[in-house]
Amino acid sequence: MKFTKVSGPIFDGEPPEVGEKYTPTTFDVRKMPKPSAVFMESIQQIEGMDSVSGILIRHIAIDAWKGSRRKRRG
Amino acid sequence: MDGLRKGFAEWLRLEQLVKPFFDLAQVLAEGLRKEPLLAAPVLITIVGVFFCFIAGIVLALVASPLFALILLGIPLTALPFWILYPKMLDRLASHPTSPLAPKGGQRPNDLFTLGTGEKKRVLSYLEGVTRNVSLLLNIDISYLRSNIFAPDQQRMLRIVGGLHYNMMGEEELRVEIPIGYGCSAYSFAEKKPIIAIFKQDWGRYSLSPKETAKLDRNLKWIVSTPIPDPSTKGKILGILNVDCLHQSKTERELERIIPDLVYWAGLIGSVIF
Numbered sequence: 234m235k236f237t238k239v240s241g242p243i244f245d246g247e248p249p250e251v252g253e254k255y256t257p258t259t260f261d262v263r264k265m266p267k268p269s270a271v272f273m274e275s276i277q278q279i280e281g282m283d284s285v286s287g288i289l290i291r292h293i294a295i296d297a298w299k300g301s302r303r304k305r306r307g
Numbered sequence: 308m309d310g311l312r313k314g315f316a317e318w319l320r321l322e323q324l325v326k327p328f329f330d331l332a333q334v335l336a337e338g339l340r341k342e343p344l345l346a347a348p349v350l351i352t353i354v355g356v357f358f359c360f361i362a363g364i365v366l367a368l369v370a371s372p373l374f375a376l377i378l379l380g381i382p383l384t385a386l387p388f389w390i391l392y393p394k395m396l397d398r399l400a401s402h403p404t405s406p407l408a409p410k411g412g413q414r415p416n417d418l419f420t421l422g423t424g425e426k427k428r429v430l431s432y433l434e435g436v437t438r439n440v441s442l443l444l445n446i447d448i449s450y451l452r453s454n455i456f457a458p459d460q461q462r463m464l465r466i467v468g469g470l471h472y473n474m475m476g477e478e479e480l481r482v483e484i485p486i487g488y489g490c491s492a493y494s495f496a497e498k499k500p501i502i503a504i505f506k507q508d509w510g511r512y513s514l515s516p517k518e519t520a521k522l523d524r525n526l527k528w529i530v531s532t533p534i535p536d537p538s539t540k541g542k543i544l545g546i547l548n549v550d551c552l553h554q555s556k557t558e559r560e561l562e563r564i565i566p567d568l569v570y571w572a573g574l575i576g577s578v579i580f
Contacts, residue, residue, distance in 0.1 A: 268566060275436070276574075281406035286337070293407055294574050298569075
C-alpha cells in the first residue's frame with residue numbers, strides 16, 4: 234500500500250530529498266550536474282549524433298529548461 | 308598486472324582532463340565552419356587571453372609585481388567569450404545541417420502537431436533514454452519502455468500518437484489521465500520528476516479502475532519527468548515516462564536516473580519549439 238514519491242532539487246548533484254520541491258521556474262543552470270557518462274554514450278549511438286560534442290548537447294538541454302529560446306516561425 | 312592497471316587508471320584520468328578541451332576544440336572547429344562570424348571572435352578571445360596570461364606572468368616575474376595586476380584584469384578581457392560563446396552554441400544547434408536542428412518545413416507548436424522529422428528525432432531520443440536507463444540500472448532493455456504523455460484539448464493526458472518505445476499493448480497506449488492523477492499527471496501538475504513504485508497497488512498515483520485495467524499487469528515502476536517548453540520558462544509541454552516490467556527497483560536506485568532523464572527531457576523539448 235506504499236507509494237514512493239521524489240520531490241527534491243535535482244540539479245545540485247545530490248540525491249533528491251523528500252519535502253523539498255524541484256521547480257523548473259527556479260532552475261539554476263550553475264547547479265545542473267553533468268549527465269552521466271552513460272548518457273553521453275547513449276546519445277552518441279543515435280544516428281547523426283556521434284559527431285555532436287558533449288558541450289553542445291548539454292547546452293541544448295539546459296537551454297530548454299531556461300525557457301528563454303525564441304520560438305521560431307515556420 | 309598492477310602496473311598495467313595503474314597505467315590504465317592514469318590514462319583514464321588524463322582522458323577526463325583532456326575531454327573538456329577536446330569538446331571545446333570540436334565546438335570551435337564546427338563553429339568556424341558553420342558560424343565563422345561568431346566563432347572567430349570567440350577563438351581570438353581565447354588565444355588573446357592565453358597570451359595575455361603568459362605575458363602577465365613573465366612580466367610579473369622579470370619586471371614589476373605591478374604587472375600581476377594585469378593578470379587580475381584578464382578575466383575581464385574574456386568577457387566577449389562569455390557573451391558570444393552561448394550565442395554561437397545556439398546558432399550551431401539550430402543550423403540547418405545540425406543533427407540537433409528540427410527537421411521538416413513547418414515548426415510544430417506542440418507535441419500533437421509534430422512533423423515527420425521531429426517525430427523521428429523524438430523517437431530516437433526515446434530509444435536513447437531507454438538504453439541509458441538500461442545501462443544505469445543494469446536491466447535488460449526488453450523490460451524497459453518509454454513514452455511521452457501530453458495534455459489534449461480536454462486537458463486529459465494521453466500518449467502522443469507514435470511517441471513510445473517498446474510498448475506493444477494497444478489498450479495501454481489508450482490510457483487517459485486527468486491532470487493531477489497518476490504518476491504522469493502528478494508530474495505534469497507539480498512540474499517535477501516523480502517516481503512511482505508498485506507495491507500492493509500504485510498508492511497515491513493510482514488511476515481509475517477503468518484506466519488501471521489498461522496497464523500491463525507486470526509494470527513495476529514508473530519515472531515521470533516533465534518536458535520543458537524552451538520558449539516559455541516554467542511551461543511544461545508533456546511528460547517523459549520510463550517504466551519497467553518484471554524488474555523491481557528501490558526508490559534510491561531509481562533516483563540515480565533522474566539527472567539523465569532531465570537532460571533527455573530538455574533535448575526532447577528542444578525538438579518542439
